Amino acid sequence: MAAPGRPPLFPFDTPPSTDPAAEAIRLLHTDPVPRVRLASGHEVRLVTRYGDVQRALADPRMSRAALATPDAPTIVPGLQSPDMMPNMDPPDHTRLRRLVAKAFTAGTVELLRPRVETIAAGLLDRMLAAGPTADLVSALAEPLPGIVICELLGIARDERGPLLAFIEAMSITTAFDQETFAATGAVAASHLLGLIERKRHDPGDDLLSELTQVHDEDGDRLSEAELLITVMLLVGAGQETTTAQLAKSVLLLSRHPDEWSRLVAEPDLVPNAVEELLRVVALGHAGQPRMTREDVAFSGRTVEAGTTVFPVVNAANRDPAVFPDPDRFDVTRREAARHLSFGRGAHFCLGAPLARMELQVALHALVTRTPGLKVAERDDELAWQPESLTRGLRRLLITW
Numbered sequence: 001m002a003a004p005g006r007p008p009l010f011p012f013d014t015p016p017s018t019d020p021a022a023e024a025i026r027l028l029h030t031d032p033v034p035r036v037r038l039a040s041g042h043e044v045r046l047v048t049r050y051g052d053v054q055r056a057l058a059d060p061r062m063s064r065a066a067l068a069t070p071d072a073p074t075i076v077p078g079l080q081s082p083d084m085m086p087n088m089d090p091p092d093h094t095r096l097r098r099l100v101a102k103a104f105t106a107g108t109v110e111l112l113r114p115r116v117e118t119i120a121a122g123l124l125d126r127m128l129a130a131g132p133t134a135d136l137v138s139a140l141a142e143p144l145p146g147i148v149i150c151e152l153l154g155i156a157r158d159e160r161g162p163l164l165a166f167i168e169a170m171s172i173t174t175a176f177d178q179e180t181f182a183a184t185g186a187v188a189a190s191h192l193l194g195l196i197e198r199k200r201h202d203p204g205d206d207l208l209s210e211l212t213q214v215h216d217e218d219g220d221r222l223s224e225a226e227l228l229i230t231v232m233l234l235v236g237a238g239q240e241t242t243t244a245q246l247a248k249s250v251l252l253l254s255r256h257p258d259e260w261s262r263l264v265a266e267p268d269l270v271p272n273a274v275e276e277l278l279r280v281v282a283l284g285h286a287g288q289p290r291m292t293r294e295d296v297a298f299s300g301r302t303v304e305a306g307t308t309v310f311p312v313v314n315a316a317n318r319d320p321a322v323f324p325d326p327d328r329f330d331v332t333r334r335e336a337a338r339h340l341s342f343g344r345g346a347h348f349c350l351g352a353p354l355a356r357m358e359l360q361v362a363l364h365a366l367v368t369r370t371p372g373l374k375v376a377e378r379d380d381e382l383a384w385q386p387e388s389l390t391r392g393l394r395r396l397l398i399t400w
Contacts, residue, residue, distance in 0.1 A: 010036035011285035016384035016391040018252045020282040020314035028315045032299045042073035044308040052298040053316035058345025062290035065089040073308040106353040120365045136396040141246040149238030154206025162191040244392030249277040254375040264371040270364045273331035279317045279339035283390045286310040370400040
């Protein structure tokens with residue numbers, strides 16, 4: 001509890017789980033725009049209701065670029081570079097996203113589905129052959145998105161090491177200090193620059209080659225720095241969040257055997273189930289913060305210009321104004337896809353089509369090939385990663 005008159009500490013001190021922090025849900029109903037303090041000493045605002053979170057994510061009066069400084073309020077030191085696309089405002093963000101999006105469309109991603117199905121099948125073949133107990137994280141949840149994003153980019157498996165080390169450092173909130181983060185980033189950058197140079201002179205049929213060549217009608221191209229950091233973010237987003245979402249989704253389904261049985265009986269429900277899992281499963285503490293450029297109203301409260309606002313997406317996804325009986329997990333829920341887990345507005349997740357497709361492929365493979373799947377460890381035996389951005393699982397032992 002915070003001292004009288006002193007805002008509570010955020011993130012809230014709760015153990016990792018598939019569920020949002022209970023305090024965030026309580027605030028959704030009782031104090032939807034609370035003032036909280038960060039470990040750095042900064043005082044900021046949270047927004048927790050669906051409409052408020054949607055506004056914080058999409059309203060042009062909310063700036064990401066204003067927080068791209070070393071001393072800005074954050075819960076994840078190391079991700080405040082002004083050169084990162086998620087930290088830009090229009091027109092810089094518009095220009096960069098337009099160039100990247102030309103090579104990363106939903107149509108391009110859907111063409112990958114057969115290959116992703118083949119990769120998932122091969123991983124499950126090995127898991128089943130070694131069973132009947134396996135670690136779902138190391139067998140499927142971790143390698144699937146890692147293989148897919150590197151194949152998409154045209155990065156060979158034996159060339160991924162420095163990039164994955166940097167992604168781990170980028171995704172950890174407490175275990176790495178700034179010196180380690182900077183050192184792993186420098187090694188990854190040097191490695192990736194070598195790959196980029198090779199692709200520039202000998203392009204292949206892959207995303208990295210296309211990004212080195214992409215330009216718009218005015219001849220504008222990605223600079224070397226923009227290309228470098230964009231690719232590193234694509235690798236990170238293509239690995240960490242999908243791994244955590246898949247493992248936590250299977251854990252949640254194991255706790256709702258009727259819903260699992262429904263998917264086993266009707267695998268065509270998997271795409272909607274993925275949306276419901278994206279709504280219900282909590283990844284991290286909050287979405288990317290914004291700073292108000294001018295006074296903005298949230299739930300009838302005026303938040304002054306210059307205030308840092310953290311949108312608590314996990315709470316918004318449980319807002320009863322949008323999701324009736326919001327704590328009920330239902331793979332047939334009609335409004336499931338209205339979740340805000342991929343954001344809204346200009347910063348809507350560029351990798352959303354890829355993440356959705358990978359989750360659909362993996363879950364479909366599991367319900368059809370391991371219909372008797374169960375988690376093989378008690379809740380108190382689960383190996384969590386409380387220090388990571390996604391608060392995911394290091395391991396999830398399953399049997400079938």
